[in-house]
Amino acid sequence: MDTATAPTQTNYINVAHTAKSWLLTRDHKRIALLYLISVSVFFMIGGLFALLIRLELLTPAGDLFEAETYNKVFTMHGVAMVFFFLIPAIPATLGNFLVPLMIGAKDLAFPRINLLSWYVYVLGGLFTLAAVIGGGVDTGWTFYTPYSTAASNTHVILTGLGVFISGFSSILTGFNFIVTIHKMRAPGMTWFRLPLFVWASYATSLIAILGTPVVAIAIVLVALERTLHIGVFDPTLGGDPVLYQHLFWFYSHPAVYVMVLPAMGVISELIAAFTRKEIFGYKFVAFSSLAIAVIGFFVWGHHMYVSSQSAFAGLVFSFLTYLVAVPSAVKVFNWTATLYRGSISYQAPMLYAFGFLGLFLIGGLTGLFLGALGLDVHVHDTYFVVAHFHYVMVGGTIMAYLGGLHYWWPKMTGRLYNEGWAKFAALMIFVGFNLTFFPQFLLGYMGMPRRYHMYPEEWQVLNVLSTAGATILGVGYFIPTIYLLWSLKKGEVAGDNPWGATGLEWQTQSPPVTENFPVTPVVTEPAYAYAHQEKRFA
Amino acid sequence: MFNIPLFPDSASTFAGRVDALYFFIVAVTSFFAILVVALVAFFAVRYKRRRADEVGAPVHGALALELTWTAVPLVLAMVMFYWGASVYFAMAKPPANAMEIYTVGKRWMWKFQHVTGQREINQLHVPIGQPVKLVIGSEDVIHSVYIPAFRVKMDAVPGRTTTLWFQATKAGRYRLFCTEYCGQKHSGMIGEVVVMAPGEFQQWLAGGPATGSMSEMGQKLFTDLACVTCHRDDTTGRGPSLAGVFGSQVTLQGGRTVTADEQYLRESIVNPQAKIVEGYQPLMPTFQGLVSEEQLMQLIAYVKSLGTKGQAPGQTAAPAAEGAQAPGAADTVTK
Numbered sequence: 001m002d003t004a005t006a007p008t009q010t011n012y013i014n015v016a017h018t019a020k021s022w023l024l025t026r027d028h029k030r031i032a033l034l035y036l037i038s039v040s041v042f043f044m045i046g047g048l049f050a051l052l053i054r055l056e057l058l059t060p061a062g063d064l065f066e067a068e069t070y071n072k073v074f075t076m077h078g079v080a081m082v083f084f085f086l087i088p089a090i091p092a093t094l095g096n097f098l099v100p101l102m103i104g105a106k107d108l109a110f111p112r113i114n115l116l117s118w119y120v121y122v123l124g125g126l127f128t129l130a131a132v133i134g135g136g137v138d139t140g141w142t143f144y145t146p147y148s149t150a151a152s153n154t155h156v157i158l159t160g161l162g163v164f165i166s167g168f169s170s171i172l173t174g175f176n177f178i179v180t181i182h183k184m185r186a187p188g189m190t191w192f193r194l195p196l197f198v199w200a201s202y203a204t205s206l207i208a209i210l211g212t213p214v215v216a217i218a219i220v221l222v223a224l225e226r227t228l229h230i231g232v233f234d235p236t237l238g239g240d241p242v243l244y245q246h247l248f249w250f251y252s253h254p255a256v257y258v259m260v261l262p263a264m265g266v267i268s269e270l271i272a273a274f275t276r277k278e279i280f281g282y283k284f285v286a287f288s289s290l291a292i293a294v295i296g297f298f299v300w301g302h303h304m305y306v307s308s309q310s311a312f313a314g315l316v317f318s319f320l321t322y323l324v325a326v327p328s329a330v331k332v333f334n335w336t337a338t339l340y341r342g343s344i345s346y347q348a349p350m351l352y353a354f355g356f357l358g359l360f361l362i363g364g365l366t367g368l369f370l371g372a373l374g375l376d377v378h379v380h381d382t383y384f385v386v387a388h389f390h391y392v393m394v395g396g397t398i399m400a401y402l403g404g405l406h407y408w409w410p411k412m413t414g415r416l417y418n419e420g421w422a423k424f425a426a427l428m429i430f431v432g433f434n435l436t437f438f439p440q441f442l443l444g445y446m447g448m449p450r451r452y453h454m455y456p457e458e459w460q461v462l463n464v465l466s467t468a469g470a471t472i473l474g475v476g477y478f479i480p481t482i483y484l485l486w487s488l489k490k491g492e493v494a495g496d497n498p499w500g501a502t503g504l505e506w507q508t509q510s511p512p513v514t515e516n517f518p519v520t521p522v523v524t525e526p527a528y529a530y531a532h533q534e535k536r537f538a
Numbered sequence: 539m540f541n542i543p544l545f546p547d548s549a550s551t552f553a554g555r556v557d558a559l560y561f562f563i564v565a566v567t568s569f570f571a572i573l574v575v576a577l578v579a580f581f582a583v584r585y586k587r588r589r590a591d592e593v594g595a596p597v598h599g600a601l602a603l604e605l606t607w608t609a610v611p612l613v614l615a616m617v618m619f620y621w622g623a624s625v626y627f628a629m630a631k632p633p634a635n636a637m638e639i640y641t642v643g644k645r646w647m648w649k650f651q652h653v654t655g656q657r658e659i660n661q662l663h664v665p666i667g668q669p670v671k672l673v674i675g676s677e678d679v680i681h682s683v684y685i686p687a688f689r690v691k692m693d694a695v696p697g698r699t700t701t702l703w704f705q706a707t708k709a710g711r712y713r714l715f716c717t718e719y720c721g722q723k724h725s726g727m728i729g730e731v732v733v734m735a736p737g738e739f740q741q742w743l744a745g746g747p748a749t750g751s752m753s754e755m756g757q758k759l760f761t762d763l764a765c766v767t768c769h770r771d772d773t774t775g776r777g778p779s780l781a782g783v784f785g786s787q788v789t790l791q792g793g794r795t796v797t798a799d800e801q802y803l804r805e806s807i808v809n810p811q812a813k814i815v816e817g818y819q820p821l822m823p824t825f826q827g828l829v830s831e832e833q834l835m836q837l838i839a840y841v842k843s844l845g846t847k848g849q850a851p852g853q854t855a856a857p858a859a860e861g862a863q864a865p866g867a868a869d870t871v872t873k
Contacts, residue, residue, distance in 0.1 A: 068722050140719045146696060147679040151645070151721055235697025236826065238809070241680055242695060275585070277594025284604050306682065306691050308700045311630040315623055322615035326608060329570075333607040334599075336574055339581035341595035346586070354578070361574055365567035372618050374552075374625020375559050378689040381682065381717040445560070446546045447686025449717040452725035456713065461542045531596035 011414065011511040026111035027514055032097035033412070034118050039093060040481075042084035042125065045132075047474065049077035054436075054470040057463045062454040070453040071138040072154065078141025083163045084125055086397055087255060090262035091208070092121070092173055094404045095201045097412060099177055101505035101512065102195045104186025104521045109179040117172035124166025131158035140451060142252070145233035145244040149225040157226060160219040167212045170258070174205035174212075186504070188523035192286075195503055195527045196272075196279060199286040200265025203293040207254045207261075211297070215251035218244060242307050249300035257296045259393050260360075261289055263400030264331055267356050270403050271335050273501040274350035275342025278528035281334045288327035295324040305376050314373055321371040328364050332357070347499070348422035352403030355430040359395025363388060366441065384444025387437045395433055402429070402480060409484065410494030414511045417487040421479060428476030435469025502528055549708040549733060550688035555625050557689075562621065566614055629690065632703035636671035639664070640752060640835035643674070643681030643694035643716065646723035649832065653839060655755065656746035660729035662714065664706055665739035671703040673800055673838070677831040682718035685731055693718055697808070699800040699838070706733040756840025759833055763825065777822060778815045782845040789816045803838045 012029045015021075022030060052073045056064040065073065096114065100107050108114050131137055137159040139148040148156050181202050185194070221232045222244070231237025233244045272279050279285055301309055301317030335357065344350070366388040370376050379385060410416050439462040448459055455463070497506040508517050525532060548554060585594075639662065642649045650658040664670045674683055676694035683702060684691040687710075692702035716727035734742060749755070760766055768777035784803070787795045791814045796802055805812050807829065810822035829837065 062725070067725065071719075071722065071724070138721070144680060144719065147719070147721060151679050235808075239697075241697065275594050276587075276592070278596075278598065280597060281599035281604050284599070305626070307693050308695050308698050311627060314626060318623060318626075319619055322619045323612075325615055326612050329611040330604070330608055332574060334604075336577050336581070337597075337599075337603065339578060339585060341597055342581070342585050343587040343592040343594045344582055344585050346582075354582070357578060358575065361571055365571055368567060368615070368618055369560065369563050371615075372559060372563065372622025372625075374622045374629060375556055375563070376622070377626065377629060377691050378556050378686070380691060381684075442544055446543060447684065447713065447715065449684065449715045449725075451719040452715075454725045458543050530593045 009509060010513060011509065012514045013413075013511050015514055024115070026107070026115055028096050028100050028108050028111065028114055029412070029512065029514075029516075031114050031118055032093050032095075035088065035092040035096060035121070038118070038122060038125065039085050039089050042080050043089075043477075045129075046077055046080035046085055047477065049073050049080065050470065051474060053077060054467040056453065057455070058467045060455050060457045060460050060463075065453070067453045068138060071140075071451070072136035074451060075137050075140050076132055079128060079137070079159060079163065082141055082255070082393075083166055084121075084128065086259045086393055087170060088121060088166075088173075089259075089397065089401050090266060090404065091170070091177070091201060091204055091258070092117075094197075094266065094401070094408065095177065095204075095262060096173070098408065098505060099180060099198060099201055100184070101411075101508070101516055102198050102503060103181065103184060103189050104504045104517065104523065105180060105184040106515045106517070106520075108176045109184055110176050113172050114176055117169040117176070120172065121166050121169035124162045124164070124169065126162070127165060128159055128162030131155035131162065134158065142248060143219070143222055143244075144248075145222060145225070145241045146235065146239075149222055150234045150236070157223045160223055164216050164219045167216045170208040171212050174208035177201050177205040178209070186521050186523055189504075190523075192283065193523055193526050194286075196268035196282070196285055196289075197262070197265035200261045200268070200289045203289040204258050204261045204265075207258050207293050207296065211251040211254045211258075214247055215255075218247035218251075221247075242304070242309065245304050245307055246300065249303045250297075253300040253303065254293075254296045256389070256393065257292055259397045261292060263356070263360075263397045264289065266400040266404040266407075267335065267353050269503070270349050270353040270400075270407055271338050272528040272530075273407065273499050273503075274345045274347060274353065275338055276345075276500070276530040277338055277342040278526070278530065279334065280337035280340070281330075282527070285331055285334050288330045291327040292324060295320060295327075299324055302371060302376070305373055306380055318371055318373045322368075325364070325368060325371065332361060332364070346423075348417075348419055348426060349403045349407035349499075351423055351426040352399055352406060355426055356396060356399040356403060358430065359391050359399055359433060362438075363391030363393075363395055366391065378447075379444055381450055382444035383440040383448045383450055386450050387440035387444060390437050390440075395437070398477075399429070402426075405480075405484075407499070408505070409487070410498050411505055411510050411512070413488055413491070414494055415487045415491030416494045416498060417480075417491055418483050421483045425476055425479040425483075428472055428479065432469050432472030432474070432476045436466050436473050437469070439463070439465045439469075502530060546689075547687040547708075547710070547712060548689075549710060549712055550685075550690065550704045550706055552625070552629060552689045552704060553687065553707075555628070559618075559621050559625060563618060566618075570611075629703070632671040632701060633669045636669035636703050637665075638671050638673055638839075640832070640839065641672045641674045641683060641694070642677060642831045642835065643683070643720075643727075644677040644831070645679065645720055646716070646727040648683070648714065648716070648727065648729050651752055651832065651835065652743065652746075653752045654743060654746075655749045655751045656743060657749070660714075661732060662729065663732045663734060663739060663742050665734055665736040666706050666709060667736060669703055669705045671701055673835065674700045674702060675804070675831045675835060679720050680718045681716045681720050681727065684715045684717040685712055686715070687712040688731075691717060699804045701800065706731075709733050709735060752836050752839035753843035754840075756836035756838070756843070759829070759837055760840055763829070765837075768822070776819070778818055780841050780844050784842045784844070788813075790814060791816050800838055803841055804834055807834060807837060 137154045139152050224230045225232050231239040233239040233241050268279050299321045302321045305314050443462050494510050496510050640651045648660050650662050674694045676696040681694040688704045690704050692700050712731045714729040768775045769780050783798050786798050788798050789795050808826040811820050814820050
């Protein structure tokens with residue numbers, strides 16, 4: 001096949017046009033687009049709240065909002081971003097679209113469950129939106145007890161219900177991916193021929209199905225204590241507030257890997273495609289995903305070094321935290337080594353991948369500061385932590401998400417976007433991001449606590465820099481929305497494989513037909529077999 | 539606004555230790571960050587695609603390299619782990635001669651009470667050179683005591699008693715923050731620590747209103763709440779005698795032993811059924827809701843004044859009376 005694909009060819013988008021054909025679709029690719037639209041809505045909502053936070057922090061005094069409003073703003077920023085954007089973003093959009101394509105399957109194993117997962121997500125989202133519109137919630141995205149059960153008089157239950165419901169959507173998606181990857185690989189697609197994005201999606205799915213039920217239970221217990229005064233967490237009812245933190249972080253720490261592992265998978269794909277080279281140490285990269293998923297379950301207590309948790313528990317959690325840092329380092333070294341003797345192209349998706357490497361490097365390395373027990377005592381719950389997890393979860397995940405979106409956009413839509421604008425946006429996001437969050441490391445080490453509506457005057461300059469950066473970042477995130485939408489109508493027709501990449505998804509037409517492949521492909525070589533394909537580009 | 543600090547004040551014995559670890563990790567991480575960025579930049583330029591049909595070289599990987607870049611980060615990570623743990627354990631163990639100050643977080647203020655009875659709100663006076671141990675409780679939700687210049691932090695958890703200790707090294711006024719989100723005025727739950735030369739501190743302590751010491755207040759409560767009817771000085775009471783109990787190993791029903799620390803005393807008051815001392819009946823009613831967090835602290839202070847293991851009754855650590863006086867030290871404002 002070559003680039004002669006005409007846009008009028010039948011594909012999964014133009015096969016039917018009715019609203020019903022979208023809302024009742026069982027096609028993983030259409031469901032991926034439904035997710036793309038809905039997570040983008042939450043990204044915009046979360047982003048708007050972020051903007052409000054940075055506006056308030058432009059001055060030391062609490063002059064833009066009442067304290068109570070500010071508390072709701074940062075809570076809703078966190079809830080919208082974490083539960084409704086970062087967790088589903090890559091798995092539910094790129095994962096949904098790509099996992100079947102990459103393994104040569106017609107669809108996911110359970111197409112109806114896949115559609116159900118989207119409805120569950122939307123329902124959860126509506127509950128949370130109802131809470132926002134009805135006056136908001138002020139507990140912080142962490143819902144710490146006993147504040148959330150005994151003190152807050154905002155919409156804790158409604159928001160919690162939203163998070164609880166949407167959790168089922170990740171469980172359903174995870175379960176669907178695991179079954180699909182086990183049972184539906186095309187002939188010849190052995191485990192060690194799987195693209196690394198599939199490995200990462202597999203590891204992510206394991207975390208989602210094992211961890212999500214625990215946070216769901218924790219949220220139900222919060223709701224029960226709030227309504228029926230069953231004493232679980234509130235000490236005046238005989239409960240233990242620190243127990244909540246154990247339950248919450250048992251999921252919410254691995255959830256960081258739900259955000260970051262798929263991002264790492266995307267980066268592996270991008271680096272392979274834009275160096276036209278197989279990933280250095282493929283097996284090490286694949287197994288490091290699993291190692292992160294497994295060890296990541298046993299590090300939750302590093303959020304609790306000053307919570308009155310026993311010092312010996314802290315010791316074990318710190319040790320395991322340092323252990324889980326190693327596979328991440330291994331991945332970074334392997335990506336770097338992949339560049340060696342590659343054929344490196346600077347197209348827009350690769351710029352996002354470079355951006356990811358820079359931001360994830362800082363995010364990952366600053367985790368080493370927080371893992372150290374005695375040092376974490378000082379920086380815990382300060383802006384140092386805020387900066388660290390934004391570098392990992394926003395710098396890492398969103399950079400990879402956007403890189404992936406740019407890379408697979410021609411496959412998803414059949415069109416190419418404007419390359420110049422895409423490069424410009426990547427640069428703006430990188431610069432804006434660093435300007436926003438780097439000053440926060442300095443603020444954090446000086447002791448600026450997180451979730452503060454007001455702060456001492458001597459910290460204003462760094463906060464102004466951060467707000468300035470956030471403005472650039474906001475514009476940077478907005479630009480792709482415009483040129484990507486523009487490309488749908490006016491973009492150059494992409495052809496089946498505009499990047500000259502390996503991978504089954506590039507061997508079918510763009511956009512693919514509903515069944516993905518006219519004939520089930522047979523796989524005869526490992527992933528990223530660029531060296532054998534020199535003639536393709538001749 | 540034109541004074542732009544980039545590093546916190548250092549005013550406790552921990553500050554230097556934490557900063558040393560910080561700079562060590564800064565050095566290690568900077569090295570790796572620069573190494574990776576330099577390699578990426580070099581490769582990106584050196585191996586830039588030159589022809590449209592070019593592909594990368596067939597390089598699969600190298601086991602020796604994989605092992606090296608697994609082992610080296612692992613070793614460095616273990617150094618950080620060990621170093622961080624050693625600082626943490628020093629923080630977790632207050633010296634025996636530490637001066638105790640009872641601290642209660644309440645939305646949205648910090649209440650302190652010295653053993654001699656002086657109370658303070660959102661301000662804490664401490665002497666230079668004397669280990670100070672904060673015994674921390676909360677009246678409502680979780681708060682956290684944080685003094686950046688000392689590099690220390692500890693949550694105030696309702697239903698528990700936690701401790702934090704430091705030894706101030708430099709006179710001045712330092713910020714104290716609540717760092718666990720606690721609702722509306724969380725960012726207003728701030729205070730300052732006033733570090734004074736020991737002599738000045740003694741003067742300050744003597745200048746406070748005479749309300750009686752913490753243990754005296756605790757003793758009065760002990761009588762008012764009728765604790766004294768069961769917990770007698772001898773072994774004839776229905777409850778165990780509390781003389782010398784603090785710091786001792788208590789044998790519970792079933793043979794388990796626990797150390798009678800602040801947390802144990804507190805639990806025994808608000809949830810007496812949780813741990814029954816061997817040889818006694820579970821008769822004691824709960825005092826949950828009947829005593830405030832501060833009264834609990836006073837009761838604990840009283841029980842402590844009944845002697846600790848290896849220490850005669852009444853000899854709980856009192857602040858040192860002597861020491862050089864740094865002129866005007868406490869007036870230096872260092873934020």
